[in-house]
Amino acid sequence: MEKYKNIGLKLTPQRLAVLQYLEGNKSHPSAEDIYRAVKRRFPTISIATIYNILESLKEKGLVQELNIDPYKKRFDPDTTSHHHLICTKCGRIVDIEMDFNPSLPENEGFRVERIHMEFYGVCKDCSSKGK
Amino acid sequence: MEKYKNIGLKLTPQRLAVLQYLEGNKSHPSAEDIYRAVKRRFPTISIATIYNILESLKEKGLVQELNIDPYKKRFDPDTTSHHHLICTKCGRIVDIEMDFNPSLPENEGFRVERIHMEFYGVCKDCSSKGK
DNA sequence: CTGGCTGCAAATCTTTTGCATCCTG
DNA sequence: CAGGATGCAAAAGATTTGCAGCCAG
Numbered sequence: 001m002e003k004y005k006n007i008g009l010k011l012t013p014q015r016l017a018v019l020q021y022l023e024g025n026k027s028h029p030s031a032e033d034i035y036r037a038v039k040r041r042f043p044t045i046s047i048a049t050i051y052n053i054l055e056s057l058k059e060k061g062l063v064q065e066l067n068i069d070p071y072k073k074r075f076d077p078d079t080t081s082h083h084h085l086i087c088t089k090c091g092r093i094v095d096i097e098m099d100f101n102p103s104l105p106e107n108e109g110f111r112v113e114r115i116h117m118e119f120y121g122v123c124k125d126c127s128s129k130g131k
Numbered sequence: 132m133e134k135y136k137n138i139g140l141k142l143t144p145q146r147l148a149v150l151q152y153l154e155g156n157k158s159h160p161s162a163e164d165i166y167r168a169v170k171r172r173f174p175t176i177s178i179a180t181i182y183n184i185l186e187s188l189k190e191k192g193l194v195q196e197l198n199i200d201p202y203k204k205r206f207d208p209d210t211t212s213h214h215h216l217i218c219t220k221c222g223r224i225v226d227i228e229m230d231f232n233p234s235l236p237e238n239e240g241f242r243v244e245r246i247h248m249e250f251y252g253v254c255k256d257c258s259s260k261g262k
Numbered sequence: 263c264t265g266g267c268t269g270c271a272a273a274t275c276t277t278t279t280g281c282a283t284c285c286t287g
Numbered sequence: 288c289a290g291g292a293t294g295c296a297a298a299a300g301a302t303t304t305g306c307a308g309c310c311a312g
Contacts, residue, residue, distance in 0.1 A: 046269040109255025124240025
């Protein structure tokens with residue numbers, strides 16, 4: 001993959017596989033999800049390698065870590081500023097586009113650098129299923 | 132503590148101790164933090180009991196669980212709708228008061244029930260320390 | 263060729279579970 | 288006095304670490 005040549009990381013097959021799995025992925029997968037997916041192509045890959053790769057991609061700004069799920073970290077290849085809808089029934093996480101730039105009234109001297117909004121609710125599927 | 136008589140839970144000394152520790156507490160403690168604090172008064176209390184108590188308090192709407200910290204859950208006795216400033220240097224979490232009720236343009240059929248905003252940045256102390 | 267990367271196993275940390283005993287209502 | 292609550296130990300998950308061997312640049 002040409003486009004990854006200049007990210008400052010060695011392009012190992014494992015790293016490429018993770019990058020390709022994440023590319024355009026909107027499912028907010030956990031490390032385990034990524035592990036299972038990449039394992040199909042690299043049966044010997046280790047979960048520790050997945051964590052290593054995610055850590056280096058995070059440092060390079062190619063993924064961001066989401067703390068939305070109380071049970072595990074989720075990873076998002078979309079590093080632009082965006083927010084999330086979280087279904088409290090099925091746990092599904094969906095991106096939401098919205099412009100939002102509140103001028104934070106000075107608060108405790110904080111210098112705000114990033115805003116993340118979480119909209120908790122019930123998704124269409126769960127609503128219609130009466131769940 | 133009179134005020135806790137009608138919450139529909141047996142008022143054991145351990146539960147009261149947790150409730151008292153949490154009352155007005157703005158530090159967003161983890162289960163471990165609460166355990167250490169309560170242990171001073173009840174040296175035999177178990178961490179499992181802390182988790183049990185927090186679970187029942189959560190069910191009764193007396194605390195809410197925060198997924199802000201990637202390493203562990205945090206608990207907040209303030210169950211009213213409010214948002215948080217998170218210092219990316221020292222990890223401190225501070226409440227922020229602000230009215231915010233965006234009418235979510237229909238999004239994927241979600242019925243939004245609760246909004247939580249996270250403002251990541253650097254707190255006054257860390258700024259001045261040049262951290 | 264060499265430093266960064268991988269794979270494996272063991273360790274760590276948080277949270278949960280099973281169960282016998284206890285004590286509030 | 289009965290059912291919920293506690294305390295202990297062990298289990299379960301997620302993530303991290305140590306280290307020997309490997310391979311991309």
